[in-house]
Amino acid sequence: MVRIFLTGYMGAGKTTLGKAFARELGLSFIDLDWYLEERFHQTISQLFAERGEDGFRRLEQKMLHEVGDFENVVISTGGGTPCFFDNMDYMNAQGQTVFLDVDEETLFRRLRVATAQRPILRGKSDAELRAFISEALARRMPYYEKARYRFDGSRLESLQQIDESVERLREVLGLKKG
Secondary structure, three states: OOEEEEEOOOOOOHHHHHHHHHHHHOOEEEEHHHHHHHHHOOOHHHHHHHHHHHHHHHHHHHHHHHHOOOOOEEEEOOOOHHHOOOHHHHHHHHOEEEEEEOOHHHHHHHHHOOHHHOOOOOOOOHHHHHHHHHHHHHHHHHHHOOOOEEEEOOOOOOHHHHHHHHHHHHHHHOOOOO
16 A cells, blocks of 8 residues: 655645656545645635635645545645644655655746746745745745655656656655556
């Protein structure tokens, strides 16, 4: 039985790497944000607006515990998921946890082109976006660092880099192809 949780900041490549990794190993893939949206027929932004941060985080925790019981799965968590309640301890107890570590400049480059899809970033100038990323990473790093494995997520820009990262992660986790 395999259960892998990918954590890291938004734009770190959790979904990109997770989908490719799951496909390569013949595992199921779940993006926790997508799972929430499907279950509740609302976007993350709508859930956040309707329930407030505390209500959203409680719902997120409940869904994490639901998918955390699945077997033979790679789960991409939301960027804030590890930072609330006992979520990181829970993930460590349920399976293998991987922190996709990406430097601030790479995150800035990735997120700068995705501001339209991420309401929390919409309308920020380059300077504001850089500051936002830096401050959030500083707050979240103690949680991310609780993951069992730290993995460089900066090389996910091309299909070749994604394939190479999948192979490296497979080796790090000691898993065989499905």
